Amino acid sequence: xxxxxxxxVGCCARVEAIRGADEIAIRLLEMGLTPGTxxxxxxTAPLGDPVELEVRGYRLSVRKSExxxxxxxxx
Amino acid sequence: MSVASPSRTVTVALIGNPNxxxxxLFSALxxxxxxxxxxxxxxxxxxxxxxxxxxRQFAIVDLPGTYSLAPKSPDEMVAVDVLLGQRADVAPPxxxxxxxxxxxxxxxxxxxxxVLELGLPTVVAVNMVDVARxxxxxxxxxxxxxxLQVPVVEVQANLRLGIAELKSAVADAVDSPPEKVASPFxxxxxxxxxxxxxxxxxxxxxxxxxxxxxxxxxMLLDVGGYLCNSPSAGVSxxxxxxxxxxxxxxxxxxxxxxxxxxxxxxxxxGRVLAGVVKRPVQRPITWSDKLDRVLTHRVWGTLVFIAxxxxxxxxxxxxxxxxxxxxxxxxxxxxxAGGVARIIPDGALRSLLVTGVIEGVGGVIVxxxxxxxxxxxxxxxxxxxxxxxxxxxxxKLMSRIGLSGKSFIPLLSSFACAVPGVMATRVIENxxxxxxxxxxxxxxxxxxxxxxxxLLIAAFVPDYAFGQGWYRVSWxxxxxxxxxxxxxxxxxxxxxxxxxxxxxxxxxxxxxMELPSYKLPGVWVVLHRMLEQGWSFVRxxxxxxxxxSIIVWGLAYYPRNEARIDPALVSAERQLAAQLATIxxxxxxxxxxxxxxxxxxxxxxxxxxxxxxxxxxxxHLSNSFLGQMGHxxxxxxxxxxxxxxxxxxxxxxxxxxxxxxxxxxVIYNLGEGQDENPTELKATLQNATWPGxxxxxxxxxxxxxxxxxxxxxxxxxxxLAVIRxxxxxxxxxxxxxxxxxxxxxxxxFVTYQVGTFLAGGTP
Numbered sequence: 002x003x004x005x006x007x008x009x010v011g012c013c014a015r016v017e018a019i020r021g022a023d024e025i026a027i028r029l030l031e032m033g034l035t036p037g038t039x040x041x042x043x044x045t046a047p048l049g050d051p052v053e054l055e056v057r058g059y060r061l062s063v064r065k066s067e068x069x070x071x072x073x074x075x076x
Numbered sequence: 077m078s079v080a081s082p083s084r085t086v087t088v089a090l091i092g093n094p095n096x097x098x099x100x101l102f103s104a105l106x107x108x109x110x111x112x113x114x115x116x117x118x119x120x121x122x123x124x125x126x127x128x129x130x131x132r133q134f135a136i137v138d139l140p141g142t143y144s145l146a147p148k149s150p151d152e153m154v155a156v157d158v159l160l161g162q163r164a165d166v167a168p169p170x171x172x173x174x175x176x177x178x179x180x181x182x183x184x185x186x187x188x189x190x191v192l193e194l195g196l197p198t199v200v201a202v203n204m205v206d207v208a209r210x211x212x213x214x215x216x217x218x219x220x221x222x223x224l225q226v227p228v229v230e231v232q233a234n235l236r237l238g239i240a241e242l243k244s245a246v247a248d249a250v251d252s253p254p255e256k257v258a259s260p261f262x263x264x265x266x267x268x269x270x271x272x273x274x275x276x277x278x279x280x281x282x283x284x285x286x287x288x289x290x291x292x293x294x295m296l297l298d299v300g301g302y303l304c305n306s307p308s309a310g311v312s313x314x315x316x317x318x319x320x321x322x323x324x325x326x327x328x329x330x331x332x333x334x335x336x337x338x339x340x341x342x343x344x345x346g347r348v349l350a351g352v353v354k355r356p357v358q359r360p361i362t363w364s365d366k367l368d369r370v371l372t373h374r375v376w377g378t379l380v381f382i383a384x385x386x387x388x389x390x391x392x393x394x395x396x397x398x399x400x401x402x403x404x405x406x407x408x409x410x411x412x413a414g415g416v417a418r419i420i421p422d423g424a425l426r427s428l429l430v431t432g433v434i435e436g437v438g439g440v441i442v443x444x445x446x447x448x449x450x451x452x453x454x455x456x457x458x459x460x461x462x463x464x465x466x467x468x469x470x471x472k473l474m475s476r477i478g479l480s481g482k483s484f485i486p487l488l489s490s491f492a493c494a495v496p497g498v499m500a501t502r503v504i505e506n507x508x509x510x511x512x513x514x515x516x517x518x519x520x521x522x523x524x525x526x527x528x529x530x531l532l533i534a535a536f537v538p539d540y541a542f543g544q545g546w547y548r549v550s551w552x553x554x555x556x557x558x559x560x561x562x563x564x565x566x567x568x569x570x571x572x573x574x575x576x577x578x579x580x581x582x583x584x585x586x587x588x589m590e591l592p593s594y595k596l597p598g599v600w601v602v603l604h605r606m607l608e609q610g611w612s613f614v615r616x617x618x619x620x621x622x623x624x625s626i627i628v629w630g631l632a633y634y635p636r637n638e639a640r641i642d643p644a645l646v647s648a649e650r651q652l653a654a655q656l657a658t659i660x661x662x663x664x665x666x667x668x669x670x671x672x673x674x675x676x677x678x679x680x681x682x683x684x685x686x687x688x689x690x691x692x693x694x695x696h697l698s699n700s701f702l703g704q705m706g707h708x709x710x711x712x713x714x715x716x717x718x719x720x721x722x723x724x725x726x727x728x729x730x731x732x733x734x735x736x737x738x739x740x741x742v743i744y745n746l747g748e749g750q751d752e753n754p755t756e757l758k759a760t761l762q763n764a765t766w767p768g769x770x771x772x773x774x775x776x777x778x779x780x781x782x783x784x785x786x787x788x789x790x791x792x793x794x795x796l797a798v799i800r801x802x803x804x805x806x807x808x809x810x811x812x813x814x815x816x817x818x819x820x821x822x823x824x825f826v827t828y829q830v831g832t833f834l835a836g837g838t839p
Contacts, residue, residue: 022299022334024148028586030338031144033183038342047374048472051481053591057182058211058355060368060591062468064475067588 003075005042005068006052013041014073025067033057034071085133086250087167089159091191092175093184094141095461095592097203100601101175101233102138105243112608115165118150119507119804122166129243136173137166143183143590145190146294146337148302149507159194160291170250173242175201175233178208178215179593181353185345186338192226192257193290197249200228201242207593210364212356220352225255234598260344261293264329265336268322269293275318295319296326297334364461364593371465381469384462385488388453392492393523396445405445409438427633428626436625436731437618440794443493446523448610450489450496455605457485459597463503464589471587477569478576480504480587483513487568490520491561494795495617498802499609506585512575514802515812518795519568521561521787524733528786529560531737535758536779556780563787567819617797624731624793631702632728632739640699645692652685687745694745702728703743716785716821717778717828719766729791736786777831785824790816 008014016038019026033056034040040056051064063071090105092098102110106125113122123138139155147153154163161168174191176184181202192198208215221228227245231238259266272292294303296319323333332339370376397403413430420426457463463485471481482504490497497517504510521529533553540552638646659678697703706724713723721743729736737757744760764773774782790796796809803809 019335022332024300024583025586025588027146027299027334027338028588030335031146031186032588032590033186033342035335035338035342044369044372046372046469046472047378050472051468051587053372053468057180058213059180059183060593062464062471062587062589062591064471064587066584067586 002072005040005054005063005071005073006065008042008073008075010042010044013039013076015039015076017072017074020070020072026070029063029067029070032061034061039076040073085135085167086171086247087169088134088136088246089139089169089172090136090175091139091155091159091172091187092141093143093177093180093187093590095590096141096175096177096180096184097233098138098141098175100598101201101203101231102136103601103604104233104236104239105134105136112612114804115154115163117804118154119502119510119802120151120154124166127243129240129247132247134243134246135167137169142187144187146297148300151505151507153302156294159191159196169196171197171199171246173199173201173246175203178202178205178230179211179213181215181349182342182345185348186341189260189341189344193259193293195254195257195290197252197254198226199242199245199249200224200226201231201238202228203231203233205230205232207595210360210362212360214354216352216354220349223348223350223352259289259293260340261336262331262340264326264331265293265296265340268296268326272296272315272318272322275315296322297337299323299334362593364595367594368465368591371462372468377465377469381466384457384466388450388488389492391453392446392449395449399445401445405438405442409434412438424633424636428629431633432626432629433622436629437622440617440621440732443495443524443794444610444614447493447495447613448606450492451499451606451609452602454485454489454496454500455602455609456597458503459595459602459605461592461594464591467503467589468591475584475587477572479509479513479572480506480585482589483509486513487517487520490517490522493522493524494518494520494792495613495798496609498795498798499613501802508576508580508582509585511803511808512572512580514799515575515808515815516568516572518790518792518812518816519564519571519788521564522733522792524792525560525786527734527737529557529783531758531761532779532783533557535761536774536776556783560783560787563784563823567788567823571815571819612801613794613798616801617794620797621731621793628702628728628731631705632697632700634701635699636696637699641692641695645688645695649685649688649692652681652688656681656685690742690745693742697724697742715828716781716824717775717832718782719764719773721764722773722782726785726789726791729786731791731793733786733789733791736791775832775835777828777835780831781824781828784827785820787820788816788823789820 002017003014005014016034016036018036019029019034038056040054043053043055043060045052046062049065051062052068054061054063090098090102102123102125106127109127110123110125113124114120115122120140125136125138127134127136137158139158140151142152142155145152145156145159147156157163158166159169159172172191172194174188176188188198188200202215202217202220205215217228217230227249229238229242229245231242233239259269261269269289269292272295273289291303295315326333326336371380395401412434416426416429416434420429454463457466466485467481469481470484474481474483483501486497486500486504488497489500494517497520498514501510501513501517504513533556537553537556539550541548541550543549656678659674659681663674663678703720703724705727706720709723709727710718710720713719713726718726721740724743725736725739728739740761741757744757744764761774762772765771766773790813796813799809799812800806
């Protein structure tokens with residue numbers, strides 16, 4: 002199963018699931034990364050981390066370590 | 077639900093996501109009628125404002141911006157407690173006003189969904205419709221009203237539009253009973269909650285008649301255990317056991333805990349917003365997007381970032397000079413001191429007022445222009461949306477030391493002055509990260525350390541340079557200056573790393589962070605924030621600094637025993653003073669005074685008199701409590717290469733670091749003006765010897781050890797006062813003082829010992 006940090010800049014995907022039930026997972030869900038949600042990777046920071054996403058109409062920044070919790074299906 | 081009588085103040089809780097213009101709305105509603113205070117035990121600010129409509133009084137409680145009401149820390153618990161009416165210091169809210177961002181409704185409705193379940197009358201304010209329009213979205217507010225069944229008012233807080241309608245909606249909402257809100261959760265979940273309600277009965281002791289369903293739901297979802305273990309929730313062990321079992325049953329039934337909350341609420345949001353928001357097929361590129369592409373670009377973004385930081389720094393150093401602020405404060409100090417000298421005769425009171433109060437407090441006030449400039453910059457960066465980008469760009473670097481990108485700007489600001497830096501840590505949500513940032517911020521070499529570095533480097537570091545005249549580059553001295561800054565940075569990295577492994581150990585907090593659209597910073601919002609923070613500093617730190625300055629003055633003044641002054645000096649002083657008086661009496665008036673040979677004589681006598689007076693003052697200082705303390709700790713500072721004078725000056729600089737220069741001046745009998753033009757002090761320091769020997773006190777290793785000490789020490793009452801304010805207790809400023817002093821001592825010791833060893837001398 003592909004995870005979000007593997008998605009290249011400019012690509013879209015749909016969220017399948019969020020791994021884990023800890024603070025990070027809850028936070029990802031609260032911010033709208035729920036199963037079935039579409040997202041786009043808009044860019045990354047100069048050192049490659051964190052990544053900037055477009056989701057539910059707004060921009061969200063997520064560390065690669067956190068992005069690896071998001072299981073996706075590339076669109 | 078009792079109808080509130082018209083004369084009773086209506087309490088409104090204002091809540092919403094960050095970056096929705098909540099502060100602007102709060103200002104629009106209450107204007108200047110705000111009071112800021114503290115909730116005891118937490119670092120959240122208590123902000124309550126007042127307004128009226130049709131003669132009815134409203135008290136608006138501004139709750140911190142949040143994405144969700146799931147409490148994971150005492151700070152987050154405050155919002156929940158206020159909403160449930162469980163705080164003794166805030167009246168239970170009659171209405172909840174939820175502000176949402178029109179360009180972002182889905183995510184904002186997550187919080188709204190949680191709020192609606194509280195069972196309180198709720199009003200929704202839809203703000204920032206202009207931003208939504210720019211993104212190509214069209215909103216059908218009428219439809220939203222129908223589908224939401226809660227009053228919805230469109231506002232534009234920055235233009236003060238819709239405020240009157242909002243106030244009416246809130247007033248009306250107080251009197252009407254809230255609609256029964258259907259729970260967005262699946263059947264299985266609701267059944268478990270109902271079962272828990274049976275068990276709980278009187279289990280949740282703080283049930284005030286608000287829907288206990290809300291708390292029970294939260295407990296069921298509270299996988300981290302925060303709420304269940306929180307004393308204010310009043311959860312009995314038996315109830316807790318039930319909760320755990322319920323979770324197991326739900327898991328077996330395929331209901332994921334805690335994900336079910338997000339799933340249910342976003343599904344609800346989707347249903348309510350169906351047909352309300354029309355998105356264009358192709359999202360238009362707004363100017364905000366274009367700007368963002370540059371500002372987060374690998375190359376351009378980094379360059380712009382460096383440029384912005386440099387501008388901020390230069391401004392902090394130049395604005396105070398350019399606007400004449402520094403100069404006018406100095407003039408004011410001089411005027412006040414002169415005025416006092418005229419009214420009050422020479423003696424303890426005059427000395428107290430001039431040296432203790434005016435100098436001491438003035439020494440800190442001199443930094444106010446810099447502090448305000450920093451507050452202004454930080455407020456601008458935050459309001460326009462760039463602050464989040466800065467954190468985004470710096471996160472990778474900061475996470476290497478265990479912090480997040482949000483710590484960057486506070487730490488960078490501390491290079492100018494730690495006071496705004498520490499106050500800027502408010503943006504860091506995670507309590508542990510915030511505390512670590514606060515604790516290492518004072519290690520960033522602030523501008524008060526510059527006079528110390530400048531003096532010692534000029535006096536003791538050889539001036540190896542290349543180039544001539546204009547292009548002369550004193551590379552060695554510059555290198556040492558740079559090294560001093562690096563000492564602070566390296567120490568901060570090390571301390572942060574250690575703290576994160578020991579006292580503040582824990583899971584890495586999430587960095588999931590919204591990047592808000594850019595907007596032009598609101599002039600009033602920014603100015604208001606700058607003034608509010610600046611005034612808060614002046615008020616709180618001011619009293620502490622005044623107290624400390626007076627204490628240090630007292631230690632340096634008493635016991636003032638005239639008898640202990642060398643009688644020869646006393647009579648010399650009297651003679652010279654008399655001489656001066658006679659010459660002055662003989663001097664002709666006006667311009668002729670300059671030409672007269674008596675003028676030269678007068679200057680000569682004046683110089684001698686000053687010299688004698690300085691010696692007397694120096695002796696007084698040596699005999700004072702402060703001087704005695706210096707003597708007393710001399711054995712402890714010998715290993716650092718210091719003598720009692722330096723030790724004494726170090727103690728005296730507790731209120732503010734730069735005081736060390738003027739104190740050294742006094743101790744070396746050069747009078748108080750040495751911080752202005754330290755050429756004399758430089759020479760004196762270079763020639764000071766240990767008593768009875770020809771051995772120089774201050775060699776290069778000693779100078780370096782003094783600088784390292786001041787690089788790492790916590791001699792700044794203002795910073796400690798601000799740390800107290802931001803952390804809510806004396807524990808942390810005390811800890812900061814102790815660890816930094818310890819670190820400074822060790823650093824100075826190592827510097828001196830190693831330096832002397834390398835120089836081939838004997839310590």
